[in-house]
Amino acid sequence: MLNKILSSFGLAAEKYSIQKLGTGLINHTWKVTGESNAYILQQINSNVFKSPQDISDNILKIGNFLAEHAPDYLFVSPIAATTGAYLIQDGAGDFYRLAPYVSGSHTIDTVTDRQQAFEAARQFGKFTQLLDGFNAAELKYTLPDFHNLALRFTQFEQAHRTATAERLAAANQAIEDAYAQQHLVQTYQSIVADDTIPQRVIHHDTKISNVLFDGNDKGLCVIDLDTVMPGYFISDLGDMMRTYLSPANEEEQDFDKITVREDYFQAIIQGYFAEMAAVLTDAEKELLLYAGKFMIYMQAIRFLADFLNGDIYYATSYPSHNLVRAQNQFVLLRKYSEAENNFIRIIQQLRKEKLTETNHSSTTVFRENRKV
Ligand code: GN1
Ligand code: MG
Numbered sequence: 001m002l003n004k005i006l007s008s009f010g011l012a013a014e015k016y017s018i019q020k021l022g023t024g025l026i027n028h029t030w031k032v033t034g035e036s037n038a039y040i041l042q043q044i045n046s047n048v049f050k051s052p053q054d055i056s057d058n059i060l061k062i063g064n065f066l067a068e069h070a071p072d073y074l075f076v077s078p079i080a081a082t083t084g085a086y087l088i089q090d091g092a093g094d095f096y097r098l099a100p101y102v103s104g105s106h107t108i109d110t111v112t113d114r115q116q117a118f119e120a121a122r123q124f125g126k127f128t129q130l131l132d133g134f135n136a137a138e139l140k141y142t143l144p145d146f147h148n149l150a151l152r153f154t155q156f157e158q159a160h161r162t163a164t165a166e167r168l169a170a171a172n173q174a175i176e177d178a179y180a181q182q183h184l185v186q187t188y189q190s191i192v193a194d195d196t197i198p199q200r201v202i203h204h205d206t207k208i209s210n211v212l213f214d215g216n217d218k219g220l221c222v223i224d225l226d227t228v229m230p231g232y233f234i235s236d237l238g239d240m241m242r243t244y245l246s247p248a249n250e251e252e253q254d255f256d257k258i259t260v261r262e263d264y265f266q267a268i269i270q271g272y273f274a275e276m277a278a279v280l281t282d283a284e285k286e287l288l289l290y291a292g293k294f295m296i297y298m299q300a301i302r303f304l305a306d307f308l309n310g311d312i313y314y315a316t317s318y319p320s321h322n323l324v325r326a327q328n329q330f331v332l333l334r335k336y337s338e339a340e341n342n343f344i345r346i347i348q349q350l351r352k353e354k355l356t357e358t359n360h361s362s363t364t365v366f367r368e369n370r371k372v
Pocket of ligand 1: 250
């Protein structure tokens with residue numbers, strides 16, 4: 001099956017070995033290794049991405065901009081098939097694309113020290129910073145309303161209305177938790193209404209495995225650009241908090257293992273601000289604390305809605321999987337909130353050191369904030 005796809009890209013399948021990579025819930029990824037070179041092959045879930053062509057268009061536009069304005073940036077461009085297209089469809093209608101494997105790079109699956117958190121945050125910050133002069137409105141919404149918290153809440157309410165009695169009973173406490181934190185949706189709506197908070201080029205999937213590291217564990221670049229589209233910076237900053245702060249991830253069933261590492265919070269902000277300090281508006285800088293709550297809460301209600309809907313979106317491997325993920329995220333949200341006063345102290349300290357104001361290292365000259 002994959003052999004046919006490889007040959008569409010001009011690769012003789014018998015000369016390569018194919019190894020499945022990663023743990024993504026939506027797309028599938030393989031490393032394709034040959035004698036002298038290697039590739040990353042990805043299958044795009046077309047149930048989720050209704051218009052995969054938009055992904056290619058976005059990546060090409062961004063690649064062109066970076067080639068012109070930040071030629072030293074390691075941008076992993078997709079490889080064209082023999083037809084010239086960047087996406088190949090198989091008989092089942094799924095789409096595939098190929099990219100070079102960056103030799104000497106590696107990815108990690110879990111954040112085990114604060115330096116990794118710093119490096120990753122810096123790379124996601126750098127990506128948005130380098131694209132600050134690119135008009136985000138030129139990008140397609142590859143997943144419309146992906147991080148629209150108001151809509152996610154409406155979808156949760158809808159799922160709540162239509163769930164089976166059995167699922168409602170099982171999810172009783174989680175449903176209560178979701179309503180108890182509804183104020184986070186109102187904050188989101190006030191952000192949307194505030195025109196000092198711009199839409200930028202945002203990655204929207206900042207898990208650590210989407211960062212390439214070099215042999216010295218320095219960040220090289222970000223990968224997996226399917227969800228790059230206009231958005232708010234709280235999506236990226238918040239998702240890093242969601243996925244880097246706790247040593248146990250959303251799959252953890254023993255909730256005692258979920259903890260919030262406050263020094264990692266500091267590392268994420270330092271890394272992100274090393275690139276974004278001069279770009280973010282004052283209004284955006286007021287949202288650092290909210291960012292984490294926004295993303296943790298959104299993920300909690302997305303998992304919960306999927307459980308109530310009968311597990312139609314996220315891949316699951318046991319019956320209450322999505323419910324456990326939702327409960328896990330509500331525990332993380334509670335622990336994040338409990339750490340809030342310490343987070344505020346960390347932010348104040350960074351402000352004192354002027355770390356949130358000056359831009360130490362960025363090379364870009366594009367500082368303009370564009371609205372879309
Ligand atoms: C999905 O498939 P993966 O792991 O890259 C989801 C993200 C969630 C994540 C939770 C397109 O990402 O939004 O944060 O699961 N992506 C999509 O694990 O829905
Ligand atoms: Mg992804």
